Amino acid sequence: MDGQTSFPLGPSSLTEALYESVRKRIVNGEIAPGEKLTEVRIAGEYSVARPTAKACLERLTALGLLRRTTHKTAVVPKLNEEDIRDLYFSRETVERAAVAALARTATVPPAAVRAQAAMKAAAGDMAFASQVEADIAFHSALVAAVGSRRLSRMHEVILGEVHLTMGQFQAHRTTHPMNVVHEHDDILKAIGDGDPERAQQRLAHHLDQAQGRLLGRLRREESEEAPA
Amino acid sequence: MDGQTSFPLGPSSLTEALYESVRKRIVNGEIAPGEKLTEVRIAGEYSVARPTAKACLERLTALGLLRRTTHKTAVVPKLNEEDIRDLYFSRETVERAAVAALARTATVPPAAVRAQAAMKAAAGDMAFASQVEADIAFHSALVAAVGSRRLSRMHEVILGEVHLTMGQFQAHRTTHPMNVVHEHDDILKAIGDGDPERAQQRLAHHLDQAQGRLLGRLRREESEEAPA
DNA sequence: CCAGTATACTTGTCTGACGATTCGGGGTGA
């Protein structure tokens, strides 16, 4: 909404840095689903005080990247089919509103274009983590470009879990990255043409594809585990 | 989605109770916008430790009920016109999705009906706080009835601010409560008829009315302050 | 073999403290 470009700098505070680091470890699958994360463990691994670790775990729990109930240790969740459907339903709700709003004014967010470029660059080599990163950045840019702080906040609430599923299932390995890039391009084109309907339809299709890949991967994993 | 009715009991933990209490004080306007809330003040008023108060303020900040930057004391925000428009835009996207989903299966949430009854009861006497409470409960029930945990989570993220605006501007005083009740009934009726389009349209109209009342109130307040 | 208890682990909360940062006020110089 404003032409103001912000330059986000690295985490300044300790808790922020800690939070970012643990978050990355979770979404990249470095910390496996089902794994337990106690406060003392985090505090020990990073040599910070327990309250700091506690705050970090609480923030991650709020974003759905950890599950925890009182007096029980936090664990990285393993999302099942219902979770994924729920997640993608919520995601579609927000992103639909975003692309529709953008298409109404035919504003193609530059950040999204940049993310597309990054994704193309990462498609060549096997940098899966970078691909995922760029994918997230693309969708994030779409929502951010609307200029609604609250819409972005809501998006953040679910984007962590989206990132989590991608990392866990490595769904990007089930299709060629360029397919995703093309789907993204379709969305941007519809936005640039000022066609809200088509933009929404393209977005829905893209998310449907992504969800399908995730569910397929999930079912395959389950059928591999069950007989064993 | 499931017939499971849960019975929420009062806050068990100390931080929970503290959070709820401060939250209520803010949304009821007991703590005026612009007022500063330091950690030591909260800790003192409730005689709890500062870390406990700190956690409370952080949670409220995450919900937009407080604004705070590093090393500066938290203040209750005063929402301006842009904030309100942004808030209602975000709110509409979530609640639209909710009522559409409900209308598709023609399921009228019982909790919403109960909230309506509570609102009618409160309309008689001057229990403004109760009216607001019931209003919030109604919309909350609509979203909760979809059965999507993540949609509910997103809704929570903005509902705090919605509550805040109602408390601050006391917008319910600018119209007869029964008008709101009737608008709510229209929405429920459309849902019961299994008409997603009309349900969304009624909801949009209802939110538009509410936003209009808020903006009117805001403008009046500003014109009263400016010449003084 | 099952049930009940005991123990270890983890979290919730508190106390107390120190360094870092911000903001406002007073002093100094032009």
Place this chain on the structure above:
DNA sequence: TCACCCCGAATCGTCAGACAAGTATACTGG
């Protein structure tokens, strides 16, 4: 007189250590 700089008060960020309370697990007795 006014602008600027410095300093102190207020506040927050982080830490350390401690105890209580709840949970899960292992062990023991019937």
